[in-house]
Amino acid sequence: xxxxxxxxxxxxxxxxxxxxxxxxxxxxxxxxxxxxxxxxxxxxxxxxxxxxxxxxxxxxxxxxxxxxxxxxxxxxxxxxxxxxxxxxxxxxxxxxxxxxxxxxxxxxxxxxxxxxxxxxxxxxxxxxxxxxxxxxxxxxxxxxxxxxxxxxxxxxxxxxxxxxxxxxxxxxxxxxxxxxxxxxxxxxxxxxxxxxxxxxxxxxxxxxxxxxxxxxxxxxxxxxxxxxxxxxxxxxxxxxxxxxxxxxxxxxxxxxxxxxxxxxxxxxxxxxxxxxxxxxxxxxxxxxxxxxxxxxxxxxxxxxxxxxxxxxxxxxxxxxxxxxxxxxxxxxxxxxxxxxxxxxxxxxxxxxxxxxxxxxxxxxxxxxxxxxxxxxxxxxxxxxxxxxxxxxxxxxxxxxxxxxxxxxxxxxxxxxxxxxxxxxxxxxxxxxxxxxxxxxxxxxxxxxxxxxxxxxxxxxxxxxxxxxxxxxxxxxxxxxxxxxxxxxxxxxxxxxxxxxxxxx
Numbered sequence: 001x002x003x004x005x006x007x008x009x010x011x012x013x014x015x016x017x018x019x020x021x022x023x024x025x026x027x028x029x030x031x032x033x034x035x036x037x038x039x040x041x042x043x044x045x046x047x048x049x050x051x052x053x054x055x056x057x058x059x060x061x062x063x064x065x066x067x068x069x070x071x072x073x074x075x076x077x078x079x080x081x082x083x084x085x086x087x088x089x090x091x092x093x094x095x096x097x098x099x100x101x102x103x104x105x106x107x108x109x110x111x112x113x114x115x116x117x118x119x120x121x122x123x124x125x126x127x128x129x130x131x132x133x134x135x136x137x138x139x140x141x142x143x144x145x146x147x148x149x150x151x152x153x154x155x156x157x158x159x160x161x162x163x164x165x166x167x168x169x170x171x172x173x174x175x176x177x178x179x180x181x182x183x184x185x186x187x188x189x190x191x192x193x194x195x196x197x198x199x200x201x202x203x204x205x206x207x208x209x210x211x212x213x214x215x216x217x218x219x220x221x222x223x224x225x226x227x228x229x230x231x232x233x234x235x236x237x238x239x240x241x242x243x244x245x246x247x248x249x250x251x252x253x254x255x256x257x258x259x260x261x262x263x264x265x266x267x268x269x270x271x272x273x274x275x276x277x278x279x280x281x282x283x284x285x286x287x288x289x290x291x292x293x294x295x296x297x298x299x300x301x302x303x304x305x306x307x308x309x310x311x312x313x314x315x316x317x318x319x320x321x322x323x324x325x326x327x328x329x330x331x332x333x334x335x336x337x338x339x340x341x342x343x344x345x346x347x348x349x350x351x352x353x354x355x356x357x358x359x360x361x362x363x364x365x366x367x368x369x370x371x372x373x374x375x376x377x378x379x380x381x382x383x384x385x386x387x388x389x390x391x392x393x394x395x396x397x398x399x400x401x402x403x404x405x406x407x408x409x410x411x412x413x414x415x416x417x418x419x420x421x422x423x424x425x426x427x428x429x430x431x432x433x434x435x436x437x438x439x440x441x442x443x444x445x446x447x448x449x450x451x452x453x454x455x456x457x458x459x460x461x462x463x464x465x466x467x468x469x470x471x472x473x474x475x476x477x478x479x480x481x482x483x484x485x486x487x488x489x490x491x492x493x494x495x496x497x498x499x500x501x502x503x504x
Contacts, residue, residue: 005029008064008098019440020066021049023059029081031063062142064098072115072149073102075142077317082137085163090125114149131294138163144171152177155444164188165210170196179204189213190234195220204228206252211235219244228255230277238262238283243269250275254301261285262307267293279303279325286310287326299323303349311336312349319401320344327373328352335359335374340366340421346412351417353378356456359406361386374419375438380457383407383437394418401425407438415440429458447493448478458498467499 004451005013009027013159016022016033036052062070062078064495070078080088080095092107094100103110109117126136139155141353143166150172155161161183169178170193178197181204190210194203195217203221206228213236214229218233224245237260238253245251249272258281267290270276272330274296283305291297292314303325308332315321329354339345340362356378363372364386372393387393390405397405401419407416408425410433417438419425428434428442435445435453454460455471463471469482479486483497 015048085127117152119154136162144168158183182207202226226250228252255280277301301325304328347371349373
């Protein structure tokens with residue numbers, strides 16, 4: 001602390017000498033006393049000046065030697081001072097001492113004699129005795145002065161870090177890796193200057209308090225390979241410009257505040273994508289069929305959104321696909337039988353949607369499939385024997401529970417819609433029941449719900465418009481549904497007249 005200050009500045013640490021100035025009147029951790037320009041008509045004879053008589057003179061914070069500029073070594077020292085370096089830990093204390101060369105500092109890697117990497121993920125930034133300290137001023141704007149050499153900046157798991165990401169980050173044009181993951185860059189936004197980092201390959205701001213919207217400049221980073229913004233406070237929609245990230249291999253934007261639809265442009269252009277995670281948002285609309293162009297995709301995770309429409313058949317064209325996690329949405333239609341033809345598919349979770357029809361038998365012969373979760377939909381019998389006799393799927397529980405390990409039968413329930421160890425499918429108590437396979441709760445159902453099941457089983461969507469008029473519209477009495485004749489007094493269904501279709 002003070003001993004180092006006196007070591008660096010001697011008497012200047014008490015008062016700036018005549019002809020110099022400092023905003024505090026004496027040298028401090030912010031820098032040394034700086035010479036004043038010679039005054040017209042005389043000299044500067046006073047000790048401890050806090051400013052110069054000549055207007056326009058600007059004090060440079062962090063300038064230790066008083067030359068008006070910041071060297072790379074002075075920038076590192078300023079980072080240390082602004083983030084309460086005395087709390088970082090003993091091995092980081094040489095950051096303060098200007099006699100220690102920058103390339104010898106813990107957390108700094110040099111290439112030749114220039115700083116190429118800064119990693120402060122082991123430093124206790126901005127930590128006081130009681131936790132985060134308000135004296136912390138955050139990452140200084142001066143970090144932009146490392147633009148000639150810095151390629152990696154990693155400040156991860158530093159939840160006590162205060163301040164925002166400075167706009168000067170955009171000056172670091174050689175940066176290839178930038179991470180503030182699980183740190184606390186305040187409640188600021190992702191600066192638009194991020195778009196100047198034309199060499200950036202990895203951007204990781206996950207589990208931070210970055211807010212605002214996605215700046216359009218972000219999508220200029222055509223060499224970006226990994227983007228992780230999960231569990232941030234970023235909101236708004238995914239713009240069509242997202243498709244400009246043509247080299248993106250991993251996109252993780254989960255547990256944010258994203259709304260709107262998935263633009264079709266992301267499907268046509270992201271040919272290199274391997275991992276796409278957007279779960280835990282409020283996305284709406286369809287899953288674009290253009291994702292069939294993602295020929296390298298291994299995982300798609302859009303769990304817990306508000307996506308709707310049918311599952312695109314194009315999923316089955318993605319031969320490397322391993323994981324499909326689309327639980328808790330509003331998908332309708334049937335399960336594409338071609339999914340079972342994917343050789344590398346290991347995990348499918350389509351539970352808690354509005355999917356109807358039957359389970360394709362091809363899923364039972366999928367050679368790599370280990371987990372199949374379909375509960376909470378509108379599926380009906382039969383469950384294919386290829387699944388009920390499969391000793392690999394769902395941890396081989398079919399050996400104990402048979403078909404119940406795939407989905408609970410009608411009129412029975414389980415927590416996940418299928419039996420697991422210690423939690424078999426349990427029958428509903430009369431008069432409650434379930435209408436479909438894989439139920440998770442029992443309820444008393446009426447004629448409208450019963451007819452809705454009939455509509456699904458009989459492929460009602462294929463009926464002509466007159467026959468399927470009002471079917472499934474719970475606001476309209478079932479006696480007014482197409483082809484239904486009711487007793488005018490009791491409202492009991494007397495007959496159902498439906499068209500014959502090839503499927504039914």
